[in-house]
Amino acid sequence: MELTLLGTAAPEGLPRPGCPCAVCALALVDGARAASAALVDGTLLLDLTPGAVFAAARAGRTLGGVRQVLLSHPHDGPPVEVPAGLPQPGRVPDGRELALLTGHRVRAVPMDAPGTGYAVTGPDGERLLYLPPGAAPAGLGSHDGRYDLVVADVLGRPDALARLRASGAVGPTTDVVAVHLDHDVPPGRELTRRLAAAGARAVPDGTTLTVGAYEDVPDVPLRTLVLGGARSGKSVEAERRLESFPDVVYVATGAAYGGNGQDGEWAARVGAHRERRPGSWRTEETCDLVPLLAASGPPLLIDCLSLWLTNAMDAVDAWDDAEWAGGGERALRRRVGELTDAVRSTRRTVVAVSNEVGSGIVPATASGRRYRDELGRLNAAFALECEQVLLVVAGQPLVLRG
Numbered sequence: 001m002e003l004t005l006l007g008t009a010a011p012e013g014l015p016r017p018g019c020p021c022a023v024c025a026l027a028l029v030d031g032a033r034a035a036s037a038a039l040v041d042g043t044l045l046l047d048l049t050p051g052a053v054f055a056a057a058r059a060g061r062t063l064g065g066v067r068q069v070l071l072s073h074p075h076d077g078p079p080v081e082v083p084a085g086l087p088q089p090g091r092v093p094d095g096r097e098l099a100l101l102t103g104h105r106v107r108a109v110p111m112d113a114p115g116t117g118y119a120v121t122g123p124d125g126e127r128l129l130y131l132p133p134g135a136a137p138a139g140l141g142s143h144d145g146r147y148d149l150v151v152a153d154v155l156g157r158p159d160a161l162a163r164l165r166a167s168g169a170v171g172p173t174t175d176v177v178a179v180h181l182d183h184d185v186p187p188g189r190e191l192t193r194r195l196a197a198a199g200a201r202a203v204p205d206g207t208t209l210t211v212g213a214y215e216d217v218p219d220v221p222l223r224t225l226v227l228g229g230a231r232s233g234k235s236v237e238a239e240r241r242l243e244s245f246p247d248v249v250y251v252a253t254g255a256a257y258g259g260n261g262q263d264g265e266w267a268a269r270v271g272a273h274r275e276r277r278p279g280s281w282r283t284e285e286t287c288d289l290v291p292l293l294a295a296s297g298p299p300l301l302i303d304c305l306s307l308w309l310t311n312a313m314d315a316v317d318a319w320d321d322a323e324w325a326g327g328g329e330r331a332l333r334r335r336v337g338e339l340t341d342a343v344r345s346t347r348r349t350v351v352a353v354s355n356e357v358g359s360g361i362v363p364a365t366a367s368g369r370r371y372r373d374e375l376g377r378l379n380a381a382f383a384l385e386c387e388q389v390l391l392v393v394a395g396q397p398l399v400l401r402g
Contacts, residue, residue: 001104001122001211002041003149006055007034008205010133010156010182011073023183031187033205036179038130038151040120043102045069046130048080048089059206068100072132073115091116111135119144126212129169133180136160140167147174148212154178154200155185158244159278161198166246166280175215176200193399196220198244221388221402222349227356227379228392235303237392238353245349247298248281251289254307287311293342293350305354309371309378312336318374319367336378343385354379356391 007013014033015024027033034055037047042065045052056063069082069089082088092098092108094116099105103123108116115132122128127145131137131152136159147169152160155178164170178200185191195201199220203209224241228234242248281301284292287308292300302308316331317323343350358376363369383389388402 001120001124001126001128002208003128003151003211004039004056004059004061004208005151005177005179005203005205006037006039006052006059006061007049008179008181008202009033009035010180011035011075014181014183014187016183019183021183023186027183027187033181036133038179039063039066040104040128041102041122043067044100044104044106044120045086046118047072048082048086050080053083055205059208061208067102068098068106070106070118071116072118072130073135092118109140110138112138119147122211128211129164131157131160137163140164140169144169146171149175149177149209151177151179153180154195154198154244156180156182158198158240159280161200161244162246162278162280165244173214175209177209178202190397193397194240197241200244220349221386223343223346223386224351224388224390224402225379225383225386226351226353226390226392226397227383227400228353229356229360232392233395234353234355234392236395237390237397238301238303238351241351242299242301242349243278245299246280248278249292249298249300250281250283251292251300251302252283252285253287253289253302253304253311290338290342293339293346293348295348297348299349299351302350302352305352305378305382306357306375308339309375313371313374318370321366324370332374336381340381340385343382352382352386354382 013035015027034051035049037049037052039045039056039061042061045063045066048069053063063083063086066086069087071089071091092106094108094110097105097107105121107119109119111117111132113135115135117129117131117137120128127147128149129147133153134156136157144167150164150170154161154176161170161176170176176199178195181202185194191202197220226234226238289302289308312332312335316328318328318332355375357372363372389400391398391400
């Protein structure tokens with residue numbers, strides 16, 4: 001079974017008509033995409049968009065053999081003109097299955113937003129799932145099994161991919177291709193990097209995919225360190241890297257420094273973090289990271305190493321010069337060594353957040369300078385064990401490694 005993507009953008013296309021944003025301006029030069037539509041084996045068209053006939057011709061295909069046109073989402077604006085020879089577009093009721101004379105079977109998958117997903121089984125048993133923009137499966141039954149190819153709004157609804165992974169519908173060999181791409185993410189390397197973090201990829205308009213054929217699925221880095229200054233967007237970037245995975249364990253190392261509710265500003269920060277997290281994530285409030293890294297389980301998001309270091313320095317009384325010289329420094333080195341050893345040997349996916357403070361004002365106190373120096377050493381030691389290291393500046397992630 002072959003799937004030709006006639007377009008891969010959001011319903012308004014990329015660039016959006018009349019949009020002055022930077023991403024749309026860049027897309028005008030390089031990276032323009034048409035609204036998403038897919039042609040299955042030349043016989044089934046999923047979503048009818050303006051210019052579909054010309055898009056098919058550019059891809060070396062024809063719509064002359066199409067026997068069924070199915071719409072996945074409501075179309076705003078004037079109705080799309082149906083080219084001569086094409087059947088009238090329609091939608092399959094949720095849960096119903098449509099059998100085509102070509103041997104394809106199409107089942108309508110209910111969504112949690114207006115629209116319909118389509119699970120297509122080819123004559124030889126290959127399976128693909130095509131999801132509408134801005135929607136995720138409302139429920140997955142036992143008949144859903146694993147798909148060979150999933151085409152979905154990966155960036156707009158990463159939780160859809162998380163649900164599919166949780167149900168087993170997406171496995172390690174499933175090819176996940178992002179469509180309905182909008183102007184929320186810059187094209188090029190940033191798009192590729194963000195999709196790779198989700199184990200997905202993007203392809204140009206007109207690409208033909210062979211369903212079930214082996215594809216080089218992007219490797220999700222096992223260990224990632226996200227650095228950044230205050231309010232740089234580092235926590236958002238770290239959360240974004242795991243939002244397409246179910247059952248993430250969020251490790252909050254700062255619970256001891258404001259968790260009692262006495263600090264209103266701290267409580268507001270914690271609340272904002274909690275509201276951003278997917279409901280399926282579980283929170284562990286602890287600085288005891290070594291056992292978590294040693295255990296098997298779902299991905300860990302550690303936020304943050306800066307507060308872990310504060311706790312560790314408290315434990316060895318590092319703020320007292322005499323204690324520091326008398327054994328506190330050695331004790332802290334052992335704690336950092338135990339942590340980095342655990343990161344090196346972990347088999348869990350780990351994304352850790354830490355502050356980058358070495359480029360700012362030199363602290364006025366000896367204890368402040370000590371903390372700055374030790375955090376720099378911790379960040380360097382932790383980064384050495386990570387496949388990917390990012391520095392977030394003004395919300396823009398810069399790849400330092402990986």
